[in-house]
Amino acid sequence: MEPSKDQLLWMYAAMAKARHYEDTMARAYMEGKTPKFDIGAGLVPGEMHLAAGQEPCAAGVCVHLRAGDTVTATHRPHHVAIAKGVDLNRMTAEIYGRRDGLAGGRGGHMHLFDPAVNFACSGIIGESAGPATGAALAARLQGSDAVAVAYLGDGAANQGAFHEALNLASLWRLPVVFVIEDNAWGISVPKSRSTAVPDNSVRARGYDMPGVHVADNDTLAVFDAAGEAVARARRGEGPTLIEVQTYRYYGHFQGDPEVYRPKDEVARLKARDPIDRLRGHMLDNAGVTEAEADEALTRVRAEVDAAFEFARQSGEPAPEDALEHVFA
Amino acid sequence: MSRNRVLTGSRAMVEAIAQEMRVDPTVFVMGEDVGPYGGIFSSTTGLLDEFGEERVRDTPISETAFIGAGVGAAMAGMRPIVELMFVDFFGVCMDAIYNLAAKNTYFSGGNSKVPMVLMTATGGGYSDAGQHSQTLHATFAHLPGMKVVAPSNAYDAKGLMTSAIRDDAPVLYMFHKGLQGLAWMAAPEGASTEVPEDPYAIPFGEARVVREGGDVTIVAISMTVHHALAAAEALAKDGVDAEVIDLRSLVPLDREAVLASVRKTGRLVVADEDYRSFGLTAEIIASVAETDPGLLKSAPRRVACPDIPIPYSRPMERFALPDAEKIRAAVQQTLNRAVA
Amino acid sequence: MADVRIPEGLWDADITPEGVVANWLYRDGSEVDAGETVAEIMVEKATMEITAPAAGRLAITVAKDGVVRPGTVIGRIDEQ
Incomplete structure (x- = not known):
C-alpha cells in the first residue's frame, strides 16, 4: 500500500508536530527543576514520559483512522494523541494541570481523554487492550464500521491483559488493531531480558490472527501494515497484531538517569531519524517540494507553540474543584 | 566520639x-x-x-x-x-x-x-x-x-x-x-x-509514641507521622500539648497503644493518607468507641484523602492529601476551638 | 585535615554547571572511616556518591540542598 502525496504530507506534519511537542515539553518540564531536580516541583510536575522517536507508530496508523474510530494509548501518549487529533490546547493545559485542560487538571499527562475524537489512555501497562476490544465490540453492536486501535509498549506484551484481549478479540472477530511500540526497553530492562520471543508479532499465531513485524521504525512500512489491518477490521475480518520496532530518544521518564542504556545508543538512533527519512522520501520519490514540506513544518510548530502559550495563560483550578466529577 | x-x-x-x-x-x-x-x-x-x-x-x-x-x-x-x-x-x-x-x-x-x-x-x-x-x-x-x-x-x-x-x-x-x-x-x-549498622528487628504490632503530650492524641502512620509532628509543633505554640503515635504496622494493629494514649488525653485525631471511608481512620476510632466510648471528651476527627481519585493538578492534590495544617485544624475541632 | 571535595570531572560542568547536595549520610561531627560514602550529590537527574578521603571527624560545610560544582569542598575530615 503506497501513501498518496496528501497522506505523506499528513504523516510528516503529524510526526513533526509530535516531535516539536515533546522537545518543547522537555524544556517546559525542566522549568523550576534546576539545579535541584524535584519531580514534584516546577511548571509541569509529576512523571513525564516523552515519545520523541516513536512518531511513525502514531502517524503511520492514525492516518488510516477517522474521528469515529477509537484509540487507546499508553502512559507515553502525546504522539498518538496528536495524530488522533486530540485538542492540542486543552491537552497541553491538562498536562500543565490547568483549569482549561481536557479534565480541568484532574488527569494530567498519563490520563488524557478526548471523547470528541474517541481518544483515551491509561498509566497502567497493558490496560489499553481491553478497552479497545470493547470499543470494537460496541461498534459491532451498533452496526458501525468503526474500528479501534490499542497501543501498547513491548513490555505490555508480557501482561495478562494483552493476551486475554487478543484471545477475546480473535474469538469474536472484532474490528481492533493491536499496535506494539517496541522501543526495546521496559524502563531499564531490555526486551531481550524480559520477553521470551524476539518479535512479539509471532504471538498473533497463538490467537489465530495476522501478526506483522515492522522493522527499523519505518513510517512507510507502518503505513502499509496498518492500512491493511484497519481495512481488514473494517471489512469485519477481525483483529491484527502489529509490532513496530521503534526508538525512544528520551529516558523512560524525565529524570531517568538512564544508567542502564549504552551511552551512544541515542546518537546512533538519531542518525536514522524517521522524520528526516520520511522527508527525504517525500522529496525524492513523491513529488513533494521543499517549500511544501517547510510550510507543513512551520504550520505545526506554530500550532504547538500556541498550545503551550494557551496552557501557560490558563488559570489554576480551584482546590475544591477536586471534588467534582467523581460520578457522572 | x-x-x-x-x-x-x-x-x-x-x-x-x-x-x-x-x-x-x-x-x-x-x-x-x-x-x-x-x-x-x-x-x-x-x-x-x-x-x-x-x-x-x-x-x-x-x-x-x-x-x-x-x-x-x-x-x-x-x-x-x-x-x-x-x-x-x-x-x-x-x-x-x-x-x-x-x-x-x-x-x-x-x-x-x-x-x-x-x-x-x-x-x-x-x-x-x-x-x-x-x-x-x-x-x-x-x-x-x-x-x-x-x-x-x-x-x-x-x-x-x-x-x-x-x-x-x-x-x-x-x-x-x-x-x-x-x-x-x-x-x-x-x-x-x-541507623545502627548491626542487624536488628522491630516486632510488628508495636506502635511508638513519637511525641508525648497530654491534651490530644494524634494517631498517624507512614507520611502522616511527619505531618502530625509538624502539626504538634504548631499546636505547642497555641498552648496545646499533642501526643503523636506512629502505628508502624496496620496488621497486627497496636490498639492498646492508642487506648493508653486516649485514656490520658481524652481526645483523638487520626491521620492517614489513604481514602477516608472504610479505612484506618475509621478502624482506630471504632477500636476506641468499642472499648469505652466514655474515654472521649469530644468527637474524634479524622484527616484523610476525601473519597475521590487523587487528582493530578497541584492545587487539587494539595486539597486532597493530608497535611500538618489539616491535622492542626482537626485537633482544634476536638478542643472545640475555632481555627486561627 | 582533609577536604571532602567533589572530584573535578565527576560530571561535565560545561553541560551542567551545578549540582546539589542531595543527602549527607553522617551527622556533622560524626566519626567516619576512609572510603565510606558520606554524601550523595545530584546532578540534573543522576545521583553520585562522595566518599571520605580519610578517617576522622566530619565537619559539614555545605548543607543538604546546597549548590555545588566540580571541585567544591563540601566538608572536612579532622584526622586528629
Missing part, C-alpha cells in the same frame, strides 16, 4: 535486605527494574552487584506471574522479597496476593507457609495522579492473612524489613515514596535517621 551514621529510607531497606541475604541463602529479590536500575525508588540499589543475577532478578512486566511465583517459591522453602513497583498496580495481580499468599496458610490448616515479603511504593504529593499516588493501606489491611507494615523513617524501615523477611507469614511492606530520601523527590526532615 561517636559514629552518627544517617541513612535514607531506601538505604535502610537495602541494608536490611543485604544483611538477611548474607546469612540466609533462601532470601532472594525479584521485581521490575530491581537489577541494574536498583529499584525505581532505590529499594534494591547495589544488591545486584553483591548477590548477582540469580538472587536479584529483573522480571518482565508480568505481576500476576512473578507475584504468583513468589508465593510458589515461598511455599517451596525460599524467602522471596518481591517488589510491586507502585501499590496502585495491584489491580493486575491482586489474586496472587489476596487469594493465594493471604489464604494458603489457612487453607492448608497451617501446614503450608508463605514467607514472602511484598514490598511496594505508596503515596502521592508530587502530581503523579491517581494511578500512581494512592496509599491503599486499608485495601490490604482489610483482607485477613497478610501482615501489613508502613514505616515512617529509616530506623523503622530497616527494623521492619528485617522482621518482614524473617516472618513466616506474607508481609506487605508499604513504603512511602516521599520517605525514601530520593535525591529527586522531596522528603520531610525526619525521614532519614541514624
Whole structure:
C-alpha cells in the first residue's frame, strides 16, 4: 500500500508536530527543576514520559483512522494523541494541570481523554487492550464500521491483559488493531531480558490472527501494515497484531538517569531519524517540494507553540474543584 | 566520639535486605527494574552487584506471574522479597496476593507457609495522579492473612524489613515514596535517621509514641507521622500539648497503644493518607468507641484523602492529601476551638 | 585535615554547571572511616556518591540542598 502525496504530507506534519511537542515539553518540564531536580516541583510536575522517536507508530496508523474510530494509548501518549487529533490546547493545559485542560487538571499527562475524537489512555501497562476490544465490540453492536486501535509498549506484551484481549478479540472477530511500540526497553530492562520471543508479532499465531513485524521504525512500512489491518477490521475480518520496532530518544521518564542504556545508543538512533527519512522520501520519490514540506513544518510548530502559550495563560483550578466529577 | 551514621529510607531497606541475604541463602529479590536500575525508588540499589543475577532478578512486566511465583517459591522453602513497583498496580495481580499468599496458610490448616515479603511504593504529593499516588493501606489491611507494615523513617524501615523477611507469614511492606530520601523527590526532615549498622528487628504490632503530650492524641502512620509532628509543633505554640503515635504496622494493629494514649488525653485525631471511608481512620476510632466510648471528651476527627481519585493538578492534590495544617485544624475541632 | 571535595570531572560542568547536595549520610561531627560514602550529590537527574578521603571527624560545610560544582569542598575530615 503506497501513501498518496496528501497522506505523506499528513504523516510528516503529524510526526513533526509530535516531535516539536515533546522537545518543547522537555524544556517546559525542566522549568523550576534546576539545579535541584524535584519531580514534584516546577511548571509541569509529576512523571513525564516523552515519545520523541516513536512518531511513525502514531502517524503511520492514525492516518488510516477517522474521528469515529477509537484509540487507546499508553502512559507515553502525546504522539498518538496528536495524530488522533486530540485538542492540542486543552491537552497541553491538562498536562500543565490547568483549569482549561481536557479534565480541568484532574488527569494530567498519563490520563488524557478526548471523547470528541474517541481518544483515551491509561498509566497502567497493558490496560489499553481491553478497552479497545470493547470499543470494537460496541461498534459491532451498533452496526458501525468503526474500528479501534490499542497501543501498547513491548513490555505490555508480557501482561495478562494483552493476551486475554487478543484471545477475546480473535474469538469474536472484532474490528481492533493491536499496535506494539517496541522501543526495546521496559524502563531499564531490555526486551531481550524480559520477553521470551524476539518479535512479539509471532504471538498473533497463538490467537489465530495476522501478526506483522515492522522493522527499523519505518513510517512507510507502518503505513502499509496498518492500512491493511484497519481495512481488514473494517471489512469485519477481525483483529491484527502489529509490532513496530521503534526508538525512544528520551529516558523512560524525565529524570531517568538512564544508567542502564549504552551511552551512544541515542546518537546512533538519531542518525536514522524517521522524520528526516520520511522527508527525504517525500522529496525524492513523491513529488513533494521543499517549500511544501517547510510550510507543513512551520504550520505545526506554530500550532504547538500556541498550545503551550494557551496552557501557560490558563488559570489554576480551584482546590475544591477536586471534588467534582467523581460520578457522572 | 561517636559514629552518627544517617541513612535514607531506601538505604535502610537495602541494608536490611543485604544483611538477611548474607546469612540466609533462601532470601532472594525479584521485581521490575530491581537489577541494574536498583529499584525505581532505590529499594534494591547495589544488591545486584553483591548477590548477582540469580538472587536479584529483573522480571518482565508480568505481576500476576512473578507475584504468583513468589508465593510458589515461598511455599517451596525460599524467602522471596518481591517488589510491586507502585501499590496502585495491584489491580493486575491482586489474586496472587489476596487469594493465594493471604489464604494458603489457612487453607492448608497451617501446614503450608508463605514467607514472602511484598514490598511496594505508596503515596502521592508530587502530581503523579491517581494511578500512581494512592496509599491503599486499608485495601490490604482489610483482607485477613497478610501482615501489613508502613514505616515512617529509616530506623523503622530497616527494623521492619528485617522482621518482614524473617516472618513466616506474607508481609506487605508499604513504603512511602516521599520517605525514601530520593535525591529527586522531596522528603520531610525526619525521614532519614541514624541507623545502627548491626542487624536488628522491630516486632510488628508495636506502635511508638513519637511525641508525648497530654491534651490530644494524634494517631498517624507512614507520611502522616511527619505531618502530625509538624502539626504538634504548631499546636505547642497555641498552648496545646499533642501526643503523636506512629502505628508502624496496620496488621497486627497496636490498639492498646492508642487506648493508653486516649485514656490520658481524652481526645483523638487520626491521620492517614489513604481514602477516608472504610479505612484506618475509621478502624482506630471504632477500636476506641468499642472499648469505652466514655474515654472521649469530644468527637474524634479524622484527616484523610476525601473519597475521590487523587487528582493530578497541584492545587487539587494539595486539597486532597493530608497535611500538618489539616491535622492542626482537626485537633482544634476536638478542643472545640475555632481555627486561627 | 582533609577536604571532602567533589572530584573535578565527576560530571561535565560545561553541560551542567551545578549540582546539589542531595543527602549527607553522617551527622556533622560524626566519626567516619576512609572510603565510606558520606554524601550523595545530584546532578540534573543522576545521583553520585562522595566518599571520605580519610578517617576522622566530619565537619559539614555545605548543607543538604546546597549548590555545588566540580571541585567544591563540601566538608572536612579532622584526622586528629
